[in-house]
Amino acid sequence: GIQVEQSPPDLILQEGANSTLRCNFSDSVNNLQWFHQNPWGQLINLFYIPSGTKQNGRLSATTVATERYSLLYISSSQTTDSGVYFCAVPHPTQGGSEKLVFGKGTKLTVNP
Amino acid sequence: DTAVSQTPKYLVTQMGNDKSIKCEQNLGHDTMYWYKQDSKKFLKIMFSYNNKELIINETVPNRFSPKSPDKAHLNLHINSLELGDSAVYFCASSHSRNTIYFGEGSWLTVV
Numbered sequence: 001g002i003q004v005e006q007s008p009p010d011l012i013l014q015e016g017a018n019s020t021l022r023c024n025f026s027d028s029v030n031n032l033q034w035f036h037q038n039p040w041g042q043l044i045n046l047f048y049i050p051s052g053t054k055q056n057g058r059l060s061a062t063t064v065a066t067e068r069y070s071l072l073y074i075s076s077s078q079t080t081d082s083g084v085y086f087c088a089v090p091h092p093t094q095g096g097s098e099k100l101v102f103g104k105g106t107k108l109t110v111n112p
Numbered sequence: 113d114t115a116v117s118q119t120p121k122y123l124v125t126q127m128g129n130d131k132s133i134k135c136e137q138n139l140g141h142d143t144m145y146w147y148k149q150d151s152k153k154f155l156k157i158m159f160s161y162n163n164k165e166l167i168i169n170e171t172v173p174n175r176f177s178p179k180s181p182d183k184a185h186l187n188l189h190i191n192s193l194e195l196g197d198s199a200v201y202f203c204a205s206s207h208s209r210n211t212i213y214f215g216e217g218s219w220l221t222v223v
Contacts, residue, residue, distance in 0.1 A: 031209070033211065033212065035214075037153075041200060041216070041217050041219075042214075042216055042217070043202060043214035043217070044214075045211055045212065045213060045214075048210065048211040084153055086155065088155075088212075090209060093167075093168055097160065097162070097167040097168055098209055099157045099160065099168050099170070100157065100212060102154070102155040102156070104152075104153070104154060105153055107153075
């Protein structure tokens with residue numbers, strides 16, 4: 001099956017710093033999603049980004065499908081950005097549908 | 113209004129018991145899912161339903177049985193609970209293969 005690898009596994013920042021999270025995937029995909037799981041466990045979708053670049057406030061994401069990676073940029077980080085960031089890609093199933101395969105996540109801690 | 117809601121949020125139960133987790137979405141989506149997140153935060157799909165039809169059934173013990181009475185609901189029933197079933201169970205929904213929206217999770221602890 002498809003492999004999804006995220007790096008770094010852990011990241012500690014001071015408030016105000018910028019960061020880049022990476023997601024590599026082993027097979028061609030037709031879309032990619034980024035999620036943030038906050039310290040209370042809520043999973044929130046950030047981006048649906050099959051290719052190109054999207055921005056939403058201090059966050060932006062870029063997917064280069066031909067090179068099988070995606071990057072999530074967080075600028076001017078805040079303590080509320082803490083949590084685990086997951087990327088997920090679709091993978092076909094035997095029944096002809098698709099399932100999302102998640103990476104293991106990057107745990108981000110932003111200190112005040 | 114909560115888009116994907118699941119109940120209960122917390123569940124502590126003894127080994128051998130049977131329990132259910134309910135999920136409802138008000139987004140008008142046609143596809144619903146159950147995901148399991150283990151203690152290492154790894155998220156893995158368990159089941160998926162499209163228009164009430166089971167389309168994904170991963171390698172899950174048959175003690176787990178999903179039921180979708182209609183497009184807006186997907187419940188998860190677990191028989192003969194085991195210690196290893198302790199995890200966070202997330203319900204989710206999407207419109208076909210588009211952006212997926214998760215519920216707040218149900219923390220299951222089996223003692």
